[in-house]
Amino acid sequence: MSTFDTFERINEADLHFDRHNPRLVEFGLRTSSSDEEIVKILWDAMDVKEITLSIIASGYWENDPLIVSRENGKNVVIEGNRRLAAVKILRHPDKYGKLISSIPKVKDDLSNQLEEIPALIQTRKESWKFLGFKHVNGPAKWGSYAKAKYVADVHNKYNIRLEDIGQQIGDTHKTVQRLYHGLMVIQQAEDGKVFDREDVIKKTFAFSHIYVGLQRDGIRNFLNIKDASEESKKPVPKTHIKKQLRELCIWLYGSKKDDIQPVVQSQNPNLKQLDQVLQNRQAIAALRNGEPLEVALELTLPVSRLFEDELLTAKRSLVKARGLLSEGYDGSYSLLRIAGTIAEIADDLYEEMERKQKPIRKKRRIKEIDSNV
Numbered sequence: 001m002s003t004f005d006t007f008e009r010i011n012e013a014d015l016h017f018d019r020h021n022p023r024l025v026e027f028g029l030r031t032s033s034s035d036e037e038i039v040k041i042l043w044d045a046m047d048v049k050e051i052t053l054s055i056i057a058s059g060y061w062e063n064d065p066l067i068v069s070r071e072n073g074k075n076v077v078i079e080g081n082r083r084l085a086a087v088k089i090l091r092h093p094d095k096y097g098k099l100i101s102s103i104p105k106v107k108d109d110l111s112n113q114l115e116e117i118p119a120l121i122q123t124r125k126e127s128w129k130f131l132g133f134k135h136v137n138g139p140a141k142w143g144s145y146a147k148a149k150y151v152a153d154v155h156n157k158y159n160i161r162l163e164d165i166g167q168q169i170g171d172t173h174k175t176v177q178r179l180y181h182g183l184m185v186i187q188q189a190e191d192g193k194v195f196d197r198e199d200v201i202k203k204t205f206a207f208s209h210i211y212v213g214l215q216r217d218g219i220r221n222f223l224n225i226k227d228a229s230e231e232s233k234k235p236v237p238k239t240h241i242k243k244q245l246r247e248l249c250i251w252l253y254g255s256k257k258d259d260i261q262p263v264v265q266s267q268n269p270n271l272k273q274l275d276q277v278l279q280n281r282q283a284i285a286a287l288r289n290g291e292p293l294e295v296a297l298e299l300t301l302p303v304s305r306l307f308e309d310e311l312l313t314a315k316r317s318l319v320k321a322r323g324l325l326s327e328g329y330d331g332s333y334s335l336l337r338i339a340g341t342i343a344e345i346a347d348d349l350y351e352e353m354e355r356k357q358k359p360i361r362k363k364r365r366i367k368e369i370d371s372n373v
Helices: 022-026 035-045 048-058 081-091 093-099 108-113 124-136 144-158 162-169 173-191 207-213 217-223 238-253 267-277 281-288 293-298 303-328 333-372
Strands: 006-011 015-017 066-071 074-079 116-121
Touching: 015 081, 022 035, 022 144, 035 048, 035 081, 035 093, 048 081, 066 124, 074 081, 074 124, 081 093, 081 108, 081 116, 124 144, 124 162, 144 162, 144 173, 144 207, 162 173, 173 207, 173 238, 207 238, 207 267, 217 238, 217 267, 267 281, 267 293, 281 293
Parallel strands: 015 074, 066 116
Antiparallel strands: 006 116, 066 074
């Protein structure tokens, strides 16, 4: 801790949630979000109920003060937002009770105890090491977006080397570079107005899609992006922001405004498939024309592979139909005609394949004869 730290007791009404907290941003909250919105997400996703019940049972534990930064005349809680939420819920049940499941009524003496909360006054720059140790890879781990946001803030605002940040939070230099790389790409997309985190289809922002995707050659080449090792604040060239970066964000996250579903529904296997598509011009054109990912993916495969897959699929379907014949066929003439058509197609297919096979067999026999001479 800094020698300039001061310990104070601050009225809970004068303590404010940190709207720049990476974890809160990860859940789609913005600087304009209300206290009610923040309390709701903290309660639903971050175990505030457990803290609230603990305070009711045992009182507020004062040996672990909040960390507060004085910013624009406000006391902003940069460490301890969950505890602050618990305190506000207990002191203002009429305001927050309707947002959460019921909790026991708080006695007056506990409410009075919670009126002032112990806090340690620090700047964000002074506290970055502690916050990184506790949250990034410590007991209260952040997700990949929150971790990347923390890394980028410390690096860009305080000029701390990425290598030093990695050593502090227990990650390799390469991992920290990749997190930073991914966030800078998202920042470029937002600054270029080709992407908005509030416009994504899913409730939470899957930052890992871009973070992991940028490690794949197809996606990297599609964006013509700088390598993560360069630690650039603007890794995507200007020429590729309005079109390629916008398209990639749509394919990864979709758009509520334009009613477009993302082609990457799950990271495994869709991200790998998208990377494969982006290495083929014809497949990219199909994706741009609104074709499903699986259709675009087929265009990247050799025709011989597609033919084999379709043949095996047909065989599996026919074997399954044969097993259902005794109980599934009711004597319908239309179904009989369908089976007849299938038989005709199969005969035609076999004859054509056999015709193409004869020259191959002939060549093989000639080679065998030549090898024996």
